[in-house]
Amino acid sequence: MITVRNNRLEEGRKLQLPQTCVGTAHHEGALYITSFTALYQYTLTGTLVKKLYEDTTGSNTVYKCAVNLMGDKIYVTNMVKHTLLTLGMDGTVISTFSDIDLKVQRGVYVTADRTLLVCGYGSNNIIQVDSEGKKKLVTLATEKDGVKKPCSVTYSCITDSVIVGFESTDNVMVFNVP
Numbered sequence: 001m002i003t004v005r006n007n008r009l010e011e012g013r014k015l016q017l018p019q020t021c022v023g024t025a026h027h028e029g030a031l032y033i034t035s036f037t038a039l040y041q042y043t044l045t046g047t048l049v050k051k052l053y054e055d056t057t058g059s060n061t062v063y064k065c066a067v068n069l070m071g072d073k074i075y076v077t078n079m080v081k082h083t084l085l086t087l088g089m090d091g092t093v094i095s096t097f098s099d100i101d102l103k104v105q106r107g108v109y110v111t112a113d114r115t116l117l118v119c120g121y122g123s124n125n126i127i128q129v130d131s132e133g134k135k136k137l138v139t140l141a142t143e144k145d146g147v148k149k150p151c152s153v154t155y156s157c158i159t160d161s162v163i164v165g166f167e168s169t170d171n172v173m174v175f176n177v178p
Contacts, residue, residue, distance in 0.1 A: 001013045001014070001015075015031075015042075015045075015046040016046065017033060017042070017046065018048075019035040019038070019040070020035045020036060021033050021034075021035065022034045022036055022062075022063055022064065023063060023064035023065045023077075024065075025065045025066050025067045025074070026044070026067070027067040027071045028071055029043065030042070030043070030044075030049070031043065031044055031046075032052075032065050032067060032074060034063060034064060034065050034076065035062065036059055036060055036061070036063070037054060037055060037056050037058075037059065037061055037062050038051055038053065038055075038062055039051070039052045039053040039065060039076060039087070039091065040052065051091075052074070052087065052089075052090070052091030053076065053085075053087055053091040053093075055078065057080070057081075058080035058081070059080070060078070060079035060080050061078050061079075061080050061081065062076055062078065063076070063077045063078065063105070063106060064076070064077045064106055064107050064108050064152075065077075065108065066108045066109055066110045066116070068110045068114055069112065069114065070114075071089065072088070072089060073086055073087065073088065073089070073094065073131075073133070074086075074088075074089065074091075075087070075108050075110065075116060075133055077105035077106055077108050077118065079104045079106065079121070079122075081098075082102065082103050082104065082105060082122075083096050083097060083098045083105065084096070084097040084098075084105055084108065084129065084133055085097075085133070086133030086134075094132075094133070095132060095134050097133050097134055097135075097136075099136050101120070101123055101125065101127070101136075101139065102120040102123055102125065102127055102136075103120055103121075103122030103123040104120065104121040104122030105118055105119065105120060105121070106119045106120075106121040106152070107150065107151055107152040107153045107165070108153075109153050109154050109155060110131075111155045111157075112157055114131035115129065115130060115131055115137060116128065116130075116131070117129075117140070117153045117154075117155060118153070119151060119152065119153050119164070120150070121149055121150060121151060121167070124142060124143035124147050124148050124149065124150070125139055125140075125141060125142045125143070125147055125150075126139070126140045126141045126150060126153055126162065126164060128140055140162060141162070141164070141173075141175060145175065146173060147164060147173065148166065149166055149167045149168075150164045150165070150166055151165050151166060151167050152164070152165035153165070155177075159174075159176075160176060160177055161174050161175060161176050161177065162174070162175055162176075162177055
């Protein structure tokens with residue numbers, strides 16, 4: 001766990017989990033962990049609550065996840081099928097999103113207005129998707145803007161900017177949202 005203290009990131013508590021941890025999200029005392037093929041719910045102390053979702057048709061079918069602010073939906077990226085899944089909190093699939101311009105989805109982030117930011121690692125772009133996980137709203141950045149193999153994305157409401165992390169580099173890209 002990472003905490004922010006005096007405007008600095010500090011290493012906090014560590015959890016030992018029985019499976020590989022690829023992605024994490026949390027909401028109201030629950031920790032959600034992806035492990036390439038499954039999504040698990042844990043307590044913040046590391047106790048397994050349950051396996052919520054599993055897809056064993058490939059090795060990167062349950063890659064990264066995000067929980068919306070209302071705590072009623074979990075979004076999961078599937079790099080193999082080039083899709084974004086919207087799940088209920090019980091793990092049932094509500095919707096599946098794909099777009100011809102979005103390939104090898106990696107990172108996903110839920111903004112305060114409940115829209116989603118999704119990284120297209122294979123398509124070198126960042127897109128915005130509606131809160132239902134069903135419709136592309138806009139392409140925010142592409143390779144022409146310098147986006148190359150994006151792995152993570154977040155949004156800062158303080159600076160009104162999108163922050164993108166990339167594979168094999170310590171650099172991030174920050175761009176303002178119009």
